[in-house]
Amino acid sequence: MTTRLRTLATNRLLLLGGLLAIVFLGVSVAHPGYASAQNIRDLLVQCAPVVIIGCAMTLVILTGEIDVSVGSMMGLLAAGIGILSSPERLGLPAGVVVAAVVAGGILLGGVNGMLVVAGRVPSIIVTLGMMTVLRGVTEILMGGEWITDLPASVRYLGTGEPLGLPLSIWTAMAAVVATVVVARKTPLGLHIYATGGNSTAAAMARVHVGVVRVTVFAIAGLMTAVATLVSVPQQSVIESGIGVGFELLVITAVVVGGTSISGGYGGVAGTVLAALLLANIRPALLYLDLGDRATFWERAIQGAFILAAVLSDRCRWFRRADGKAVTITTGGSP
Amino acid sequence: MKLLSLARRWETVLAAVLAIVLGTAAWLDPAFMALSTQLELSTHAVELLIVALPMTFVILSGGIDLSVGSSLALAAVIFGLSYEAGAPVWAASVLGVLTGSLCGIVNGAFIAGARVHPLIVTLATLAAYRGLAEGISLGRPISGFPDRFLAIGEGSVGGVPYSLLIAVAAVLAFALTSTRTVFGRRVYAIGSNEIAARYAGVPIARMKLWLYGIAGTVAGLAGIIHVARRNTAKADVLPQVELDVITAVVLGGTSIFGGRGSVVGTVLGVLVIHEVREFVGWRWQRDELILVVVGSILIVSVLAHNLVARRAR
Known part of the structure; x- marks a missing residue:
């Protein structure tokens, strides 16, 4: 059973890796500029926040929960960065801003988790509500204005390049390593998989499923804060x-x-490859010079990728005639 | 005793919330509560209401459909393009609604046929249908529809807008289907316990195909009505409307896990959201307040629902 699952996992990674290589090499052959260091750097910078939050989202989904509030949380934390750091507003030093934003992220994620666990409200509803509320709060705080005078110390988070690489890429790599270690090498990781696999069984095995759930939501908040800190100051607005x-x-x-x-199965490596693949769609469309209207098809291609990923599981199912493995990989309804 | 159980029903709670909202509105601003104003504002909620009806069925069956807004947009764009290409307006409308049906059937085929989780399928088609709408129309708005078509959105008989009449008819159809037909009972059965329903002889796959097909069809219809209301067909109409729809259904007391809920609850849920939104917009003209209020209502109401349900046990 374990071997079979592992084969499936490697297959998915192989599939994604192969697709990524085909897209990347294909566009590079048609247009050598695509493989330039500058373009690869841009691709990675663009994809870094997706990877950083994706790490945490993987843990959330592994637990069998979901968090649709991360986008709005990002908006609110970005507003927080602006309001706290702008000399015209509060003008706090960068260190304080970073600490406040990180604390804010953990707090928001923790509130999500507490509502799910203590309030027994399904996570899709809690985070759907939060998504709306946080966006509203952001708009109230910003009052329809733009903040354009971020101090240099905050801009450095987005534009700084220690050791020749943008900070966001370093952060994304650190987030991936940290998440893989947590997922595979710590009791928390084991408990996350156990909770998502079968929370009743996990609870009977003395896993504190409530604590695990609150923790993953708090991690999602933390990672959203980190992603916001290294991506939003890339722009001056x-x-x-x-x-x-x-x-x-x-x-x-x-x-x-x-x-x-439905939880219990999957991992961070797939998320990273998928994020890289998705990040390639728009630049590839632009580079291939299909006309400036080509980018209108981006979302259609994104959707097709998900359906293709789902279908690939079905094809494997026909080959293996193993319904159980498929139920696990796609979370099919019973 | 009967009164007590009535008080514990979620619909009663919602009706009370609605009464409080309307009472506050009438107290703060009587003009808002004038019948003519209410009838005029009611057209704003038509798309939300009619899409929420099949969504209630989908969620009652234990599923979810995130793609309704995208199906709606694709239907609107197909309608606009085919009218522009010279099709008569009725034929273009039919084509638009059928586009919605096709979107829903594709969802249903993946969910019932390939047995993929509805959240994943409709997450994919949420992007795909909206993307197709953007790609086909290249993001261009299409307008200049004939007056006789725009009457669907703007016309009224005796002060009652046509689109409101359509919505009322749809509410009656869905309410009766849910309580008076075999189809309706089967929806509840699947949502309560799919395996038990299968052993009881409910054709699960066919039912799901129907449910998502209906959701797509109604989304298509809502797309046509939206175009008639705004005189513009564009790929980015009603962004994230699926979230409003799901919010309304869940606020209406339908369990996100299926099996429990009602069409009446959904109608009340839509009305609460609609009245709050319109009143806040009417009095303070601040859209951001609406977001905070609606989101809070969703979370707090489900929290409260849990408390009521737990005490009832």
Whole structure:
């Protein structure tokens, strides 16, 4: 059983890796500029926040929960960065801003988790409500204005390049390593998989499923804060629309990456590959010079990728005639 | 005793919430509560209401459909393009609604046929249908529809807007189907316990195909009505309307896990959201307040629902 599951997991990674290689090499052959260091850097920078939040979202979905509030949370935390740091507003030093934003993220995630666990409200509803509330709060705080005078110390978080690589890429790599270690090498990781696999069984095995759930939501808040800190200051403008629709991008990456939506099965590696693949769509469309209207098809292609990922599981099912493995990989209804 | 159990029903709680909202509105601003104003504002909720009806069925069956807004947009765009290409307006409308049906059937085929989780399928088609709408129309708005078509959205008989009449008819159809037909009982059966329903002889796959097909069809219809109301067909109409729809259904007391809920509850849920939104917009003209209020209502109401349900046990 374990071997079979592992084969399936490697297959998904192989599939994604292969697709990524085909897309990347294909466009590079047609247009050598695509493989330039500058373009690869841009791709990675663009994909970094998806990867960072995707790591946490993978843990949330592994637990059998979902968090659709991360996009709005990002918007609120971005507004927080602007209001706390702008010399015209509070003008606090960068260190304080970072600490406040990180604490804010953990707090917001923790509130989500507490409502799910203590309030017994399904996570889709809690985070759907939060998504709306936080966006509203962001718009009230920003009052329809833009903040354009971020101090240099805060801008450094987005534009700084220690050791020749943008900070967001370093952060994304650190987030991936940390999440893999947590998921595979710590009791928390084991408990996350156990809770998602069968929460009743996990509870009987003395896993504190409530604590596990609150923890993963808090991690989602933390990672959203980190992603916001390293991505938003890349631009000089903060407005209230930051992060709209971002939750769908992140969840898409996790799902295409092969993590089961009903929990218990999947991993971070798939999420990272899927995020890279999705990040390639728009630049590839632009580079291939199909006309400036080609990008209108981006979302259609994104959707097709998810359906293709799902269908690939079905094809494997026909080959193996093993319904159980499929139920696990796609989280099919019983 | 009967009174007590009535008081514990979620619909009663919602009706009370609605009464409080309307009472507050009437107290703060009597003009808002004038019948003519209410009838005029009611058209704003038509799309939300009619899409929420099949969504209630889908969620009652234990599923979810995130793609309704995208199906709606695709239907609107197909309608606009085919009218522009010279099709008569009735034929273009039929084509639009059928586009919605097709969107729903594709969802249903993946969910019932390939047995993929509805959240994943409709997450994919949420992107795909909206993307197709953007791709086919290249994001361009289409307008210039004939007056006789726009009457669907703007016309009224005796002060009652046509679109409201359509919505009322749809409410009656769905309410009766849910309580008076075999189809309705089967929806509840699947949502309560799918395996038990299968052993009881409910054709699960066929039912799901129907449910998602109906959801797509009604979304298509809502798309046509929306175009008639705004005189514009565009790929980015009603962004994230699926979230409003799901919020309304869940606020209406339908369990996100299926099996429990009612069409009446959904109608009340839509009305609460609609009246709060319109009143806040009417009096303070601040859209951001609406977001905070609606989101809070969703979370707090489900929290409260849990408390009521637990005490009832």
